[in-house]
Amino acid sequence: xxxxxxxxxxxxxxxxxxxxxxxxxxxxxxxxxxxxxxxxxxxxxxxxxxxxxxxxxxxxxxxxxxxxxxxxxxxxxxxxxxxxxxxxxxxxxxxxxxxxxxxxxxxxxxxxxxxxxxxxxxxxxxxxxxxxxxxxxxxxxxxxxxxxxxxxxxxxxxxxxxxxxxxxxxxxxxxxxxxxxxxxxxxxxxxxxxxxxxxxxxxxxxxxxxxxxxxxxxxxxxxxxxxxxxxxxxxxxxxxxxxxxxxxxxxxxxxxxxxxxxxxxxxxxxxxxxxxxxxxxxxxxxxxxxxxxxxxxxxxxxxxxxxxxxxxxxxxxxxxxxxxxxxxxxxxxxxxxxxxxxxxxxxxxxxxxxxxxxxxxxxxxxxxxxxxxxxxxxxxxxxxxxxxxxxxx
Amino acid sequence: xxxxxxxxxxxxxxxxxxxxxxxxxxxxxxxxxxxxxxxxxxxxxxxxxxxxxxxxxxxxxxxxxxxxxxxxxxxxxxxxxxxxxxxxxxxxxxxxxxxxxxxxxxxxxxxxxxxxxxxxxxxxxxxxxxxxxxxxxxxxxxxxxxxxxxxxxxxxxxxxxxxxxxxxxxxxxxxxxxxxxxxxxxxxxxxxxxxxxxxxxxxxxxxxxxxxxxxxxxxxxxxxxxxxxxxxxxxxxxxxxxxxxxxxxxxxxxxxxxxxxxxxxxxxxxxxxxxxxxxxxxxxxxxxxxxxxxxxxxxxxxxxxxxxxxxxxxxxxxxxxxxxxxxxxxxxxxxxxxxxxxxxxxxxxxxxxxxxxxxxxxxxxxxxxxxxxxxxxxxxxxxxxxxxxxxxx
Numbered sequence: 001x002x003x004x005x006x007x008x009x010x011x012x013x014x015x016x017x018x019x020x021x022x023x024x025x026x027x028x029x030x031x032x033x034x035x036x037x038x039x040x041x042x043x044x045x046x047x048x049x050x051x052x053x054x055x056x057x058x059x060x061x062x063x064x065x066x067x068x069x070x071x072x073x074x075x076x077x078x079x080x081x082x083x084x085x086x087x088x089x090x091x092x093x094x095x096x097x098x099x100x101x102x103x104x105x106x107x108x109x110x111x112x113x114x115x116x117x118x119x120x121x122x123x124x125x126x127x128x129x130x131x132x133x134x135x136x137x138x139x140x141x142x143x144x145x146x147x148x149x150x151x152x153x154x155x156x157x158x159x160x161x162x163x164x165x166x167x168x169x170x171x172x173x174x175x176x177x178x179x180x181x182x183x184x185x186x187x188x189x190x191x192x193x194x195x196x197x198x199x200x201x202x203x204x205x206x207x208x209x210x211x212x213x214x215x216x217x218x219x220x221x222x223x224x225x226x227x228x229x230x231x232x233x234x235x236x237x238x239x240x241x242x243x244x245x246x247x248x249x250x251x252x253x254x255x256x257x258x259x260x261x262x263x264x265x266x267x268x269x270x271x272x273x274x275x276x277x278x279x280x281x282x283x284x285x286x287x288x289x290x291x292x293x294x295x296x297x298x299x300x301x302x303x304x305x306x307x308x309x310x311x312x313x314x315x316x317x318x319x320x321x322x323x324x325x326x327x328x329x330x331x332x333x334x335x336x337x338x339x340x341x342x343x344x345x346x347x348x349x350x351x352x353x354x355x356x357x358x359x360x361x362x363x364x365x366x367x368x369x370x371x372x373x374x375x376x377x378x379x380x381x382x383x384x385x386x387x388x389x390x391x392x393x
Numbered sequence: 394x395x396x397x398x399x400x401x402x403x404x405x406x407x408x409x410x411x412x413x414x415x416x417x418x419x420x421x422x423x424x425x426x427x428x429x430x431x432x433x434x435x436x437x438x439x440x441x442x443x444x445x446x447x448x449x450x451x452x453x454x455x456x457x458x459x460x461x462x463x464x465x466x467x468x469x470x471x472x473x474x475x476x477x478x479x480x481x482x483x484x485x486x487x488x489x490x491x492x493x494x495x496x497x498x499x500x501x502x503x504x505x506x507x508x509x510x511x512x513x514x515x516x517x518x519x520x521x522x523x524x525x526x527x528x529x530x531x532x533x534x535x536x537x538x539x540x541x542x543x544x545x546x547x548x549x550x551x552x553x554x555x556x557x558x559x560x561x562x563x564x565x566x567x568x569x570x571x572x573x574x575x576x577x578x579x580x581x582x583x584x585x586x587x588x589x590x591x592x593x594x595x596x597x598x599x600x601x602x603x604x605x606x607x608x609x610x611x612x613x614x615x616x617x618x619x620x621x622x623x624x625x626x627x628x629x630x631x632x633x634x635x636x637x638x639x640x641x642x643x644x645x646x647x648x649x650x651x652x653x654x655x656x657x658x659x660x661x662x663x664x665x666x667x668x669x670x671x672x673x674x675x676x677x678x679x680x681x682x683x684x685x686x687x688x689x690x691x692x693x694x695x696x697x698x699x700x701x702x703x704x705x706x707x708x709x710x711x712x713x714x715x716x717x718x719x720x721x722x723x724x725x726x727x728x729x730x731x732x733x734x735x736x737x738x739x740x741x742x743x744x745x746x747x748x749x750x751x752x753x754x755x756x757x758x759x760x761x762x763x764x765x766x767x768x769x770x771x772x773x774x775x776x777x778x779x780x781x782x783x784x785x786x
C-alpha cells in the first residue's frame with residue numbers, strides 16, 4: 001500500500017521515454033532515402049564544379065493536369081519548373097534542402113512531423129527560418145511533387161497533415177506493429193462496440209485481413225454510428241468507414257490501400273447534393289485538380305456511387321424531406337458539368353446532375369429517417385445493393 | 394469454391410438485419426421513461442379537466458446562470474418559462490410531445506436519433522412537421538433543459554449530436570457491450586498501434602478499467618499522434634485523449650465519467666492563446682454560459698491546466714516561435730477577464746491572461762518542436778509534471 005501511494009505522488013518525469021524498436025527500412029523508405037541523397041549529391045556536384053546548382057520540380061497547377069478515365073484519376077503533366085540558386089532564391093533553396101534533410105532523419109528514426117511542426121523546427125535555422133507556415137507548406141508541396149515522380153507520397157517523406165482521420169468498424173483486422181517492441185498487432189474492427197477504430201495519420205505500414213464483400217464509405221458521423229450500432233457490417237458483411245465530409249488524405253489512402261490489397265469494391269454513401277457529389281465523392285474517387293501530384297496515392301478509382309442519387313428522391317419518396325438548391329449549389333453543379341473532366345467523361349453523371357438541377361432540390365442521407373430511423377438498414381441499402389450495376393460511376 | 398462465388402455475387406439484401414439483444418433498462422433509462430410518462434400524464438389530466446394544458450421549461454440564457462467555484466461549473470438558475478397550449482403555441486406544443494414520444498420509443502428499443510434525423514422523422518407528422526432543423530433543435534433544447542432537472546442529459550433521451558468524437562490511446566480498458574448478443578466487450582486502448590479508439594456518440598453505458606495516473610487532454614491531432622506513436626502513455630503511465638479543438642459533448646462526457654469513476658486527475662495540454670484558454674479549456678472544465686443546463690454532465694471540474702502557459706514561453710525560450718496577438722485574440726482575452734465568472738473567480742488565471750496581454754504574443758503547443766520534434770516528450774512534459782501544484786486552476 002505504502003509503495004503504491006509513493007508511486008502516485010511521484011512525478012512522471014523520472015521514467016525514461018519508451019525506447020522504440022529498431023525498424024527494418026522497407027522498400028519505400030530506401031527509395032525515399034535514395035531520392036534525398038541523390039538530390040543532395042546533384043546539388044553538391046554542381047557546387048564542386050563551381051556551377052550554380054539547380055532543383056527541378058513538377059509544375060503544380062490545373063494547366064499541368066490530365067484525366068484518362070482508364071487511369072482513373074487526375075495525373076500530373078510533364079510541366080517542370082526549375083529553382084536555380086540565385087540571390088533571390090537562396091533562402092528557399094536552403095529551406096528545401098533543410099526540409100529534405102529532416103525528412104531523411106525522420107525516415108531513419110521512424111519519426112514524423114506535422115506540417116506545423118516542420119514549420120516550427122525551422123525556427124532554429126537562423127536566417128533560413130520560415131516566417132509563415134504557408135512558406136514551409138509551399139516548399140513541402142514542391143518536394144512532395146518531386147517525390148511523387150518516384151511513386152512516393154508526402155507521408156513517405158514523414159510530413160503529416162494536421163487533419164483528423166476517419167473512423168472504421170466492421171469485418172476487418174488491421175495489422176499494425178508495436179512501436180516499442182516491434183511485435184505485430186492485430187486490431188479487430190468488430191470488437192469496439194459502439195466505438196470504432198480511428199485511422200492514424202499515416203497508413204502506409206498497415207496490413208489488412210478481411211473477407212468482407214465491400215467497403216461502405218459514409219459521409220456523416222450520424223449515419224456511421226447508426227449502421228455501426230445496428231451492426232450493419234455484420235448483416236451486410238462489409239466494412240464501414242466514416243469520412244466525416246470530404247475524406248482526409250489518411251482516410252482516402254486507407255480505403256485505397258485496403259481496396260487494392262484485398263480487391264474489394266468501394267461504395268460511397270453520401271448526401272445527394274452538389275457538394276456530396278462534386279466534392280466528397282469526386283475527391284474520393286479521382287482526387288482534386290490542384291493536387292494532381294498526389295492523386296495517384298490518395299484517390300480510390302474503384303469507388304462507385306451507391307447514393308443518395310436524384311432518382312432515389314423519387315424512388316424512395318423523399319420529396320418532402322428535400323431542400324431547395326441554393327445559388328451556390330446550382331453554381332457548383334453547373335461548374336461540374338462545364339469544367340470538370342471527371343463528370344464530362346461519364347454520361348450517367350451528366351444525366352444525374354441535370355436531373356438534380358431540373359428537380360431543383362437536394363436530399364441528405366439522413367432524410368431517409370422520414371420513413372423510420374432504421375429504414376436505411378431495412379429497406380434502402382438492401383434495395384440499392386441488390387442492383388449494384390445501377391451505381392453511378 | 395462455387396459456393397463462395399455465388400455468395401460474392403448475391404446481393405446483401407437477403408440477410409436479415411442483425412437482431413439486437415434485449416437490453417435491461419438501467420436506472421437512468423427508467424428515470425427517463427418516468428419523466429416522459431409523467432409529463433404526458435400531466436398534460437392529459439389538464440385536458441381531461443378541460444383546462445388548457447401547460448409545459449414548464451427552465452429558461453436557457455446567461456441571465457439564468459450561476460457560478461460557484463466549489464460546484465465547479467455554470468449552473469442553471471431558477472428561471473422557468475411556461476408553454477401553455479394556445480392557438481399560437483399549438484404546433485410547438487404538439488412537436489414537444491411528439492419528440493418526447495420518440496424519445497420514449499428509442500429508450501425502449503435501445504436506439505437513438507441524431508438531431509438531424511429527429512428533424513427528418515417529423516416530415517411524417519403532417520402539419521406538426523418541422524420546417525427547419527433550428528425549430529426541432531429549439532424544442533429539443535427545451536426538453537433537454539427539462540430533463541436536466543432530473544439529472545438526465547439529452548443523450549439519455551437518445552438524441553445525439555452530429556459531431557465527431559475524440560480519440561483515445563493509453564492505459565485504459567473501455568468496457569462496452571455487444572449490441573447483438575449483449576456480451577461484455579473489453580476494449581484495450583493500448584492495442585491500437587499507431588491508430589486509436591474513437592469515442593462513440595454516447596458514452597453513458599461505458600465502463601472503465603485503468604491504473605493510469607492521469608488523463609492528458611490534448612488539443613491537436615498532431616500532438617496526440619506524436620505522444621501515441623512514441624507510447625508516451627506508457628512512460629508517463631497515463632491516458633491520452635485528443636480533443637481536436639473544443640471537445641465535443643461525447644468527448645467531455647467521456648473524460649468526465651472516466652475521471653469520476655476512476656478518480657484520476659485530468660490535465661489539459663492546449664495552445665497558449667485566448668482561444669485555447671477561454672474556449673477549449675474553459676469549456677472542458679466548467680462548460681459554457683448558454684448551455685448551463687447541460688454543464689453538470691459535460692464539464693470536467695477536476696481538469697487542471699498543464700500548459701502551454703504564458704510563463705512557459707519564457708521558461709522554455711519559445712519567444713521566436715510565437716505569433717503576435719491579433720485584435721480578435723485581445724478582445725477574447727479582455728472579455729474573459731471582464732465578463733467570465735470562471736476567470737474572475739481564479740486569481741492565477743487573471744495573472745496569466747494579463748501576462749499574455751502584456752507580452753502580446755501567443756504560442757501553440759507544437760511550437761515546442763523548435764527544440765526538436767520530441768522535446769515535448771523528453772523535456773517539456775516531464776518538467777511540467779514534476780511540479781503539478783503549479784498548474785493553473
